[in-house]
Amino acid sequence: MDKTVPQGRVKGTLTPPCSKSYAQRALAAALLTEGESCLRNLEYCDDTRAALRCIETLGASVRGADGGTLTIRGGLRPRGSILRVGESGLSTRLFTPIAALCDMPVTIEGEGTLLSRPMHMMTAPLRALGVEIADTGGRLPLRVRGPIRGGEVAVDGSVSSQFITGLLLALPRAERDTTLYVRRAVSTPYLDMTLATAARFGVEISQRDYEEFYIPGGQRYEPADFAIEGDWSAAAMLLVMGATAGEITVRNVSMLSKQADTAVCTALARAGAAVIHEGQAVTAAHRPLHAFEFDATHCPDLFPALAALAAAAEGVSTIRGTSRLEYKECNRAEAIRDEYAKLGIEVDTSEEDVMRIRGGAIRSARVRSYGDHRMAMSLAVAALRSDGEVEIEGAESVAKSYPDFFGDLERVRI
Structure with missing residues (x-):
């Protein structure tokens, strides 16, 4: 047009519109609870709809998707094996580690300009955390199979902070504690958003200078009432x-x-x-x-x-x-x-x-x-x-x- x-x-x-960055993080956190969360002030751009598709595929039940308030019953029990992330880079890098919590293969598929964007930064860290992963030369589509274990892992943060966000939200559900070492972190305010969202859902993560994150495993996400800011x-x-x-x-x-x-x-x-x-x-x-x-x-x-x-x-x-x-x-x-x-x-x-x-x-x-x-x-x-x-x-x-x-x-x- x-x-x-x-x-x-x-x-x-x-x-x-509401912050799609906060909206996608909150949708992911709501998926990871075992109860019912309420997300308010939600609006539906393409990227937010992509995240909504992902959480429903991974097991969430959603009510009120036509209004500004969503009621989400969490539960990571995949209903399908393909996550369709559209052109959302954040949904790709956020939901890939979350899908890797599951002990079944899940394929992440994108479209448009996303197909040329790099995803290689996810491969080695996920393998180090016990995930089977197959990619297409560092691009989508890729396939993961968990469960993600936890442990110690280094991540290159120089291209994007989005994959670090995915790890930070997924790893509290891993069986083992994780120490995440980040090299050259960029967009650090976005990591602050991730930590704040996790805390709103009852999850504890500590960090030192955006270079080292400690994520206790076996945590439970608690349902939350979350108003998405502009x-x-x-x-x-x-x-x-x-x-x-x-x-x-x-x-x-x-x-x-x-x-x-x-x-x-x-x-x-x-x-x-x-x-x-x-x-x-x-x-x-x-x-x-x-x-x-x-x-x-x-x-x-x-x-x-x-x-x-x-x-x-x-x-x-x-x-x-x-x-x-x-x-x-x-x-x-x-x-x-x-x-x-x-x-x-x-x-x-x-x-x-x-x-x-x-x-x-x-x-x-x-x-x-x-x-x-x-x-x-x-x-x-x-x-x-x-x-x-x-x-x-x-x-x-x-x-x-x-x-x-x-x-x-x-x-x-x-």
Whole structure:
């Protein structure tokens, strides 16, 4: 689907969808209980639906799937042997270790861009924990058969923290205690989210500097009543929209959240935007914007939003952490460079791990999303400052995380 976004200004209040990162973790934890949990404020993007399919296949009974509140009766008793994770990288790396708790073979199948994303970081650690695993050259599909035993294991955390999240949620159910040694952990705020979710369901995990995690085995997940907070990744796009093209208040988000993308507020302030937070709402308003520096190593999902911010700022902004972008839905560093060039914005990625963006006038163009939800949203935000309109190819990709993004954009136009 192509979407044409004309220039314009925005003003209003929006509520982003729930955090799909928290939603998927909470769904996994609810599966691992032997009782009934209640998840509130749930909304259904593609990734959350993928996690919901996984827990039902692995044995959970779910009621209320058409509303914002789910009642989930847990129990890891697989009803099928194939987990269909769609294009969700988190569901893949989260539910593979959980499936490996079972003593039957389970195949994990994906689709679309996920088929080219690396899964090799799971193979050796799972084998070291006693799991039989067969993969396809480090890609999906893969097959696992447990039960996962526990013990001592080292994991490379330099590509993604998602597999570590899967281990942290699965291993409390293993028979033996586990010490997990992590090399070069990235996206550590996401690990904080995992530990917080486990604690809400009564599970204890200790850690030292994100390098060593101790997970007692034989633990029981206790049912919980869990309200899913708003998604800061989506909120970041809306706040950048306000900072570059008017004023936007985002509700159901808190600066006290453990989500990594709260850091967008730091970038907005450095760029000169007005940022006000009050309780469960944050407002960003346009002011003259200037170049900024920001390290997004631990919050790589912010890159597309920061690109739209930098494009609207005077001077050359420097954003670090591009090494985290190669294995997203597309190579986001290359995609930002190439598509923003069509808009007349110079993006330099020649220096290792650094992106430099020279802000300036944005021209009308036809651009590609590469099937990447965050690219589609970034280009739509940039379009508001164009000299006419921007046509975005593959705009339907926003359904992965924010199905009503374009509807919300139209609601706040002035």
